[in-house]
Amino acid sequence: MANASMGPTSSAAWANDFDEWRTQARRLLHLGAPPASVTWHDGNASHDDLFSSREPPSMPPGSPPAPIRIGRDQLTLLRNVARYRVEGHDPPRWPLLYRVLWRWAQGDAAAMHPADVDGRVLHQRWHAVKREAHHMHAFLRFHRRDDGRGERYLAWFEPAHDVLDLGAEHFADRMGGSRWIIATPRGGVRWDGSALDYRTPCPKDWTDQARTAAEHANADEEHALWRTYFVSTFNPARLNHRVMTQHMPQRFWRHLSEGDLIPVMEAKARHGGQRLAQESSVGQRKGKALPGGRSALSRSSSGDDG
Amino acid sequence: MELIDKLSILADAAKYDASCASSGAPKRSSRGKAGLGSSNGMGICHSFTPDGRCVSLLKVLLTNFCLFDCQYCVNRRSSNVPRARFTPEEVVRLTLSFYRRNTISGLFLSSGIIRSSDYTMEQLIQVAKLLRETYQFRGYIHLKAIPEADPRLLEEAGRYADRLSANIELPTLTSLKTLAPEKELGTIHSAMGYMRQRIDAANDNAERDAKRLPRSANPKRMAPTYAPGGQSTQMIVGADATDDRTILQSAQHLYRDFRLKRVYYSAFSPIPERPAGLPQAAPPLLREHRLYQADFLIRGYGFQAEELLNAPGNLDLEIDPKLSWALAHRDDFPVDLNRAEPAMIARIPGIGLRSVQRLVDLRRLRRIRYQDLVALRCRLETLRPFVVTQDYRPADAQRDSTRLRQSLTQPQPAQMALW
Ligand code: SF4
Secondary structure (H helix, E strand, C coil), X not given: CCCCCCCCCCEEEEECCHHHXXXXXXXXXXXXXXXXXXXXEEXXXXXXXXXXXXXXXXXXXXXXXXXXXXXXXXXXXXXXXXXXXXXXXXXXXXXXXXXHHHHXXXXXXXXXXXXXXXXXXXXXXXHHHHHHHHHHHHHCCCEXXXXXXXXXXXXXXXXXXXXXXXXXXHHHHHHCCCEEEEECCCCEEEECCCCEEEECCCCHHHHHHHHHHHHCHHHCCHHHHXXXXXXXXCCHHXXXXXXXXXXXXXXXXXXXXXXXXXXXXXXXXXXXXHHCCCCHXXXXXXXXXXXXXXXXXXXXXXXXXX | CXXXXXXXXXXXXXXXXXXXXXXXXXXXCCCCCCCECCXXXXXXXXXXXXXXXXXXXXXXXXXXXXXXXXXXXXXXXXXXXCXXXXXXXXXXXXXXXXXXXXXXXXXXXXXXXXXXXXXXXXXXXXXXXXXXXXXXXXXXXXXXXXXXCCHHHHHHHHHHCCEEECCCECCCHHHHXXXXXXXXXXXXXXXXXXXXXXXXXXXXXHHHHHHHCCCCCCHHHCCCCCCCCCEEEEEXXXXXXXXXXXXXXXXXXHHXXXXXXXXXXXXXXXXXXXXXXXXXXXCCHHHHHHHHXXXXXXXXXXXXXXXXXXXXXXXXXXXXXXXXXXXXXXXXXXXXXXXXXXHHHCCCCCCCHHHHHHHHHHHXXXXXCHHHHHHCCCCHHHHHHHEEECCXXXXXXXXCXXXXXXXXXXXXXXXXXXX
């Protein structure tokens, strides 16, 4: 990280999460440190940047910084962009956010607009994060595994971005008094009916239980009902693989209790079942045409076997 | 009959209803409360079946016994299909069980007509009432409104349901007479009219409450809600010869007269033991797709049905309705993005509503350049002949529409595949 071209005014800053970044960024901004002069470090990796001091320099005494004004929408945008997990050659998050904030503070309001060279990246990331939170709301599956205290639900989920807390808030609203645990490859969260308990990394015990529950979905008998529903509500005459995978990427199928049915249903529809909308097993049952006409409406019994 | 067998029959019988939306409900939460379920206005698709359709709700019929003989319907009384009937408790059990496992966000319950319309409606209400009152279920509920039922029952249904729908099924009086002789357009309209009145009144009350009372005011004084997610309907496409213009005009009337939230279009799928006169062909999915696009232009972009189709006939299957309109109105183009009214920008093919808003925001900050359209991911090949920016004027602005159309359709034959 040592960079000979950096002058003595260069600084380094460390942040693990958005709030830490925000504190650092605020100080750097007040010091007037331009983005190019700051080296950002993400996470807890060890640092030995010889040209920077570990802590950003403190404020010059006697000059209270002018407050930087930033709208609530902008703050939400920046906070959510920080949830995006950067891969490969994508620009890392902290320098990007700081550059945008810097430009904003200079009066360049276009910096956060989706047509801007930086703003565009922000909005793409925000979109990806929102989408992943939505995926979690949609495709996470709970499996009932009661414990000593009674009814309890377990889920294993592999989010592509840092959206665990967004999901947890959603499920706390949704599940009311039911207790649950969500385990992910990074963190985990438990709801006891009244409070959320976050753990990073996810306790091994939670991970093991949640993964086992997901791998043995049929141990929860109600999943058989759901699978039956999934097959029956499908219209083979409208088979459309492309639209399905566009909305429900294949990476999620593995953990859906109905995921393994999809290829079978598609194959069946292609080999003949596609002529009718009716599910073939329903067609094989004994049918029953009913008597009566409009006048039957005034009679009290027909067509109703209870 | 086992519950699982009933489920397979009654889900199969319900899939012809295209709607599965769970959006538009007011904010509800079960955090720290007895009961189950939440809603926040946004719909959630919990899965997609291989037909590409969203699974958001448990969509079943209470029973597929039916006294009616609507020709297009798999459940008509003369159809030789397996029959079943759920008890209200069974539907409740399935709803709660699926909901806890996060496979659905609520229930969409419909039914064949048994005994009488009132009796059928009462049964549907019974399920919703059990869910809401006995189990304190706060997830989404969509109930089918039986048009012939007593208004008193429609009133009760709206107090439990987020959404109500009475299906119009066929776009004209004539097709209804031929294919569903026991249904009456007048009755369907008056049910829709009644529901509209109640929804409007509840909304007005809610607005008044919001002005008068502080947020934390005694909840008992809050106006009673009535189907807060509005009402919708469905039209079957391709069961008879009705053209798209008639269908869209009919939809436009429904939006205006009854303030429907949505009209759903359902491409007619071949059913077992098809009655004479109904098509055996594969469902016209592309036609259905074009109707949804046109419907969206009517609801969101300020188009009239008559603008999209100025003579009897069907929508162009080859190009989308907005592009089709633009090609027929070359005099209105190209549009200068730095000057035009937002409503006119929205009429440019290849620019969606979100981009319109972003362009309007952007031009307050600086002049719009062509590169901005790239950054906003607008459909460049489509919009190129129709826009002017600070640094761009289309070279093909003068080209005639037939040739332009050719150049716009040629490079993307793959897009013509099924939606
Ligand atoms: S009333 Fe008509 S459309 Fe409804 S279930 Fe009966 S036959 Fe089908």
